Amino acid sequence: MKTLIIANWKMNPISLSEAKRIFNAIEKGAKKFNKEKEVVICPPAIYLFSLAKKQIKLGGQNTFYEDTGAFTGETSPAMLKESKCQYVIVGHSERRGYFNETDEIVNKKIKSVIAKKMTPILCVGETSKEREQGKTKEVLKRQVLAALKTVSVQKVKESGLCVAYEPIWAIGTGNACPTTEAQTIGILLQKIISQKYSRPISENMRFLYGGSVNSKNAKEFIEEAKFQGLLIGGASLKPTEFTRIIRTV
Numbered sequence: 610m611k612t613l614i615i616a617n618w619k620m621n622p623i624s625l626s627e628a629k630r631i632f633n634a635i636e637k638g639a640k641k642f643n644k645e646k647e648v649v650i651c652p653p654a655i656y657l658f659s660l661a662k663k664q665i666k667l668g669g670q671n672t673f674y675e676d677t678g679a680f681t682g683e684t685s686p687a688m689l690k691e692s693k694c695q696y697v698i699v700g701h702s703e704r705r706g707y708f709n710e711t712d713e714i715v716n717k718k719i720k721s722v723i724a725k726k727m728t729p730i731l732c733v734g735e736t737s738k739e740r741e742q743g744k745t746k747e748v749l750k751r752q753v754l755a756a757l758k759t760v761s762v763q764k765v766k767e768s769g770l771c772v773a774y775e776p777i778w779a780i781g782t783g784n785a786c787p788t789t790e791a792q793t794i795g796i797l798l799q800k801i802i803s804q805k806y807s808r809p810i811s812e813n814m815r816f817l818y819g820g821s822v823n824s825k826n827a828k829e830f831i832e833e834a835k836f837q838g839l840l841i842g843g844a845s846l847k848p849t850e851f852t853r854i855i856r857t858v
């Protein structure tokens with residue numbers, strides 16, 4: 610199983626020329642490692658077509674769940690597929706928080722991504738308040754099970770669906786989740802998947818960690834907390850730092 614390193618650029622950078630510059634620099638830096646590691650960049654949707662001819666894989670940061678129609682401002686899974694996306698991030702906490710995405714919407718999006726033969730990256734994570742109240746396990750279980758409601762074992766297998774643990778309190782704060790805590794959550798997520806589907810499914814699934822990952826802490830999440838990949842925000846916009854992360858894990 611290749612370690613999956615996903616760059617989530619969020620709503621950055623501000624120009625296509627800058628997007629190309631960062632993309633090319635990462636592509637150059639990542640070239641040496643593409644046998645053991647899988648690198649995916651998720652730029653803003655408007656840049657996808659301009660970056661599609663490159664070597665590195667592309668992903669969408671979000672999608673709507675219908676393929677076409679009167680849905681002003683949305684981007685469909687069919688369009689992401691057309692722009693050469695192989696992955697789509699679904700249910701990121703910024704989507705859930707700022708754009709009121711519910712578990713039901715996340716579930717529809719997961720299914721629509723699978724229907725287009727792309728790989729969903731399902732994001733789950735608790736707020737700091739939920740963590741303080743000891744509700745982390747309950748929240749994650751609800752998010753995972755609701756997102757995968759009526760998604761068959763076959764679809765999970767075929768799509769290569771990944772689950773990303775992104776504690777909201779760790780995103781963009783410089784305060785990454787302590788490794789032991791992350792490891793406990795990784796085991797919990799594996800158990801949830803194993804109980805819903807089967808042990809082989811959970812063993813073959815890639816679980817990612819995201820939240821203030823940098824070149825200093827990246828290795829811990831793979832080697833100690835036993836995640837199979839990383840979902841990286843801020844550090845993925847800095848080619849040298851991002852390449853360092855790819856090299857170290």
Ligand code: 13P
Pocket residue numbers: 617701775779780781782783819820821822840841842843844
């Ligand atoms: P940061 O790496 O900036 O904390 O963002 C994490 C994230 O939200 C990736 O999806």
